[in-house]
Amino acid sequence: MLSNSPLLQVENVSKTFRVQGKKLHAIENVSFTLEAEKTLGIVGESGSGKSTLGRMVLRLLESDKGKIIFDGMDLSKIKKKHLRELRQQMQIIFQDPKASLNPRMTVYDAIEDAMVIHKIGTKASRRARVLELLERVGLPDEVQYAYPHELSGGQLQRVGIARALSLNPKMIICDEPVSALDVSIQVQVIQLLKDLQKEFNLTYIFISHNLAVVEYLSDEIAVLYLGEVVEQAPAHELFKKPTHPYTQVLLSSILKIPESPEKKQKMTSIQGEIPSPLNPPNGCTFHPRCPFATEICVSVKPEQRKVSEGHFAVCHLVE
Ligand SMILES: Nc1ncnc2c1ncn2[C@@H]1O[C@H](COP(=O)(O)OP(=O)(O)OP(=O)(O)O)[C@@H](O)[C@H]1O
Numbered sequence: 321m322l323s324n325s326p327l328l329q330v331e332n333v334s335k336t337f338r339v340q341g342k343k344l345h346a347i348e349n350v351s352f353t354l355e356a357e358k359t360l361g362i363v364g365e366s367g368s369g370k371s372t373l374g375r376m377v378l379r380l381l382e383s384d385k386g387k388i389i390f391d392g393m394d395l396s397k398i399k400k401k402h403l404r405e406l407r408q409q410m411q412i413i414f415q416d417p418k419a420s421l422n423p424r425m426t427v428y429d430a431i432e433d434a435m436v437i438h439k440i441g442t443k444a445s446r447r448a449r450v451l452e453l454l455e456r457v458g459l460p461d462e463v464q465y466a467y468p469h470e471l472s473g474g475q476l477q478r479v480g481i482a483r484a485l486s487l488n489p490k491m492i493i494c495d496e497p498v499s500a501l502d503v504s505i506q507v508q509v510i511q512l513l514k515d516l517q518k519e520f521n522l523t524y525i526f527i528s529h530n531l532a533v534v535e536y537l538s539d540e541i542a543v544l545y546l547g548e549v550v551e552q553a554p555a556h557e558l559f560k561k562p563t564h565p566y567t568q569v570l571l572s573s574i575l576k577i578p579e580s581p582e583k584k585q586k587m588t589s590i591q592g593e594i595p596s597p598l599n600p601p602n603g604c605t606f607h608p609r610c611p612f613a614t615e616i617c618v619s620v621k622p623e624q625r626k627v628s629e630g631h632f633a634v635c636h637l638v639e
């Protein structure tokens with residue numbers, strides 16, 4: 321594959337769920353491309369659609385419309401038997417590793433499991449691989465005999481990572497992989513993911529509600545609000561020039577950006593709750609919470625505006 325052709329192309333995908341007889345727009349017209357061996361960070365509050373998007377990319381959920389192309393394959397056209405191959409190429413790491421591990425399986429069996437299901441290797445070669453993976457994710461040998469309840473959150477997440485790596489995937493979707501961990505452990509796990517990316521040429525989608533967490537790993541960041549990407553840019557650019565008011569609020573809650581006192585006061589917290597996606601506001605969906613909203617924001621839905629090359633924001637206020 322050409323080094324700069326995207327591994328993943330997501331084009332105008334949408335997903336609605338039927339809830340209480342109404343349509344809930346969980347994901348609305350989302351597009352992005354992701355090059356091999358890079359990381360796309362997806363950030364947004366709870367309910368913004370991060371996991372739904374991740375599950376669509378994995379084809380654990382079908383999108384209502386749009387296209388997802390992974391490694392040259394159109395996922396919507398993939399037959400069941402090829403879906404199996406796809407599962408080898410794409411793995412997921414969850415927020416709660418305990419919930420994603422079978423409590424009655426030892427760590428050894430949990431890591432070997434996918435290789436058994438996919439009929440990979442012999443018992444002996446799988447054993448060598450499990451032990452190698454344990455070492456690679458920083459777990460001592462004897463952890464292989466442990467059951468999930470005997471391990472700490474950080475150790476469990478390392479097991480989750482080893483499991484995800486067992487089939488040598490091209491891409492891993494990390495869905496809030498460190499949110500449930502203590503801060504010091506978060507840093508270790510993020511560093512581990514970064515090292516593994518380099519070593520195994522991995523491509524990541526890294527999902528988090530916390531911009532600070534995605535900053536270190538991401539090459540590109542997409543900010544989701546009520547199922548829509550409201551801003552997207554290379555990571556350093558997004559931190560240098562956050563343009564959508566929502567991104568600015570997310571950022572100011574993790575950094576103390578020096579601002580004029582007046583602006584700072586407006587920015588320190590997001591006003592109000594995230595609206596229900598069952599009943600999204602008219603115009604710009606962020607307007608009820610936006611400190612800078614004007615009349616047009618209340619009535620007219622904004623379009624993507626280019627901030628600079630590769631950087632866009634969906635906001636009327638972008639010049
Ligand atoms: N299977 C489903 N049926 C109905 N509604 C759903 C379903 N899955 C998700 N939703 C709704 O879709 C929206 C997006 O949910 P999603 O889980 O993708 O958000 P998220 O950004 O991952 O949130 P969190 O940070 O809490 O994990 C929410 O309003 C959620 O209630």
Ligand SMILES: [Mg+2]
Pocket residue numbers: 370371372495
């Ligand atoms: Mg989620």
